[in-house]
Amino acid sequence: MDENKNKKPQAVVEIIEFGPLKISGNFTLKDIKRDKEESPGEIWLCRCGKSNNKPYCDESHKK
Amino acid sequence: MEKDEKHFSGGKRYRNKDITVYWKPSTCIHASYCYRELIEVFDPSRRPWVDMEGSTTEKIIEVVNLCPTDALTWKYNDEALNEDVRADQYNHVKFRRPELIGSINDTVEETPVSVKVMIDGPVVIKGDFDFINGTTRKEVRDGMISICRCGVSDHQPFCDGRHRKIGFTG
Structure with a gap:
């Protein structure tokens, strides 16, 4: 039996094209550098490297 | 002291080696x-x-069966045993809370996905999640992916280690 069959997804991780990484659902976010841990439910993380509010997206990728 | 207290939809569940209450x-x-x-x-x-x-x-089952409402219900951890349970087990979930039948694996596995933002590096995501990348949707179970945060990976959207070469901070 494949026990993974019974497993439900706890979260959805989505790559937004030319945009951030969206994560929603049951997850914990651990930001090691800034020593923060939270369970926000939904976040958008920067993927372009230009955000001034890392690790979050601040829409700098549009500039 | 009780170690195995977990939340499930609508309340909490408690287990010993035989049953879940x-x-x-x-x-x-x-x-x-x-x-x-x-x-x-x-x-x-x-x-x-x-x-x-x-x-x-045995004693726990007996007392849970006394509960006049479905505030306390129980079932065997071995799903095969649950199939043979009869109606004199008043508060077995089969009769009181059929929505909980077969859900023991789900409740046990409801571990939050771990999202770690690495120092000056990628974001590492571990656990059971659906991964949407463009038009594809992949069911990742007990898996791990590493997503680029610096923007220069040649293997987008995944990290290929280039953040180190460009001196990415963030």
Whole structure:
């Protein structure tokens, strides 16, 4: 039996094209550098490297 | 002391090696059978208030069956045994809370996905999640992916280690 069959997804991780990484659902976010841990439910993380509010997206990728 | 207290939809569940007891506080009418009959297991003054090691499995089943509502229900951890349970087991989930039948694996596996933002590096995501990348949706179970945060990976959207070469900070 494949026990993974019974497993439900706890979260959805989505790559937004030319945009951030969206994560929603049951997850914990651990930001090691800034020593923060939270369970926000939904976040958008920067993927372009230009955000001034890392690790979050601040829409700098549009500039 | 009770170690295995977990949340599930509508309440909490408690397990020993044989059975799982579900506690749904919203339907409790405080009839008090549980703690009058078996204070060693059901002690409202203690946290967690249910100690599954406080008595035998047989006794716990007997007392849960006394609960006049579906505030306390139970089932065997071995799903095969649940199929043969008969109606004289008044508070078995089969009769009281059919929505919980077959859900033991789901409740056990409801571990939050771990999202770690690495120092000056990628974001590492571990666990059971659906991964949407463009038009594809992949069911990742007990898996791990590493997503680029610096923007220069040649293997987008995944990290290929280039953040180190460009001196990415963030």
